Amino acid sequence: MTALHEPAHRDEQGGQLHRVRSTTRGDIEMYGVDYRPDEHLPVDVYIVGRSAWGAGESYDRHPVVESDIELTLEGKGVLEVGKESHELLPGDVFIVRPNERLRYSTAPGASVWSKVFIDFYGGNTTVILKQLGLLDVSVVRVSAASLPGIRQLFDDMLVIARTKPLQYRDRLSEKAYALLLALSHETLGPAHRAVMPDVIQRVVTYVEAHLDLMPSVQRLSHIAGCSARHLNRHFSRHFGMSIHAWVTRTKIRHACLLLARTHSKIGEIAESLGYVDQLHFTKVFKRVMNTTPRDYRRNAHSDGPGVPEGAPSTEN
Incomplete structure (x- = not known):
């Protein structure tokens, strides 16, 4: 399950939040940014992390005000939203919207499902998801040509959240907005249509x-x-x-x-x-x-x- 619900260890000086849980492949690693929402940020990121789930692991998410975007790196997962079920393969991004009840899990027969993720507050982000045409989208199948750039955005945010350089919240917001924009283009562009x-x-x-x-x-x-x-x-x-x-x-x-x-x-x-x-x-x-x-x-x-x-x- 996501590290949001695991025991936490906080570095008070650096403000980092680090949670770890063992799986068959390794740990869940995540970095908290700030638990005080900043309404001036277009996309207010507060957690960035990566995880590796083992066979049979799952998470039932109850409606909350935050949003979540996750990119599958390896293995296979399943996302269930209402009566819909989506298979998640490497390169697939799934979007969890505010106040949405769902379940996601390692796919049956898969031994691992590894992914990177960001969590952010609702508010302004919900408006941006609407403007970019992503509010009704659960899964984006990223093209091979676009995947390296999208993966790099996740990696950049991991580094920023871990090291917390000057104006790191603004930099995270810029990277997250660039990610949403790239995902919006993926749902509309010819690369997505080709498959x-x-x-x-x-x-x-x-x-x-x-x-x-x-x-x-x-x-x-x-x-x-x-x-x-x-x-x-x-x-x-x-x-x-x-x-x-x-x-x-x-x-x-x-x-x-x-x-x-x-x-x-x-x-x-x-x-x-x-x-x-x-x-x-x-x-x-x-x-x-x-x-x-x-x-x-x-x-x-x-x-x-x-x-x-x-x-x-x-x-x-």
Whole structure:
């Protein structure tokens, strides 16, 4: 189980928290940062660690306010969230969101499951998870090309948490945000699509070519050539979310690009993405992004998103 629930040894001078537990392969090692939340940090990391679980080990996590991100290094694990079950292989990252009840364990038949992890407070992080499209994602399958960089971010955070250099909390926050951004890109980029099963590839290609439509799950299952139940199972296993959640997030991602890079009216953007009216679009956008389309556009333009020159200013 994670070291959060193991006997602790604190170095009062350095403020480090070090917990160790024996497994069939070694120890759990972790470093505490600070148990006082800092609301000024975008991502407030408070524990970084690594662990090696033996055969048959598991942990039932009860809802808490903290979030957790873990990267599988070796072996195989299983993550159970509600009625969904995800197999975790080397290179897989799983995200534990605030107030979520789940169970994770070494996979049946596996002798070891080793991983690195970070824990951070909710608050600002929940907003960022929404903005990056990760709040509904349980598992990210990291591509081979991106894995070294993501692994390096975890390693960097381990060193920072252990040595606590000057302004270490700010440096941890920067590394953690870079990690979340990299994971967001993995769920959207071509590298992630390259390993998609054919049944998912057909649906993804259709949806992105017909963003002006609102296809039903039945329609998409027909395109995929399988039942709606099996299609949802495929999407849950590959993306960590249902087909409906994936379609919504894909539309909102395109909406963000249009809001940042064009001066098209918000109502026109809503219509181009298949929403019946601007009110419904705004409601969905705010639920996913935690801000309105108008405010998102204003903030994006103030940061210079590269709106095409000469585009008419017709925002409503």
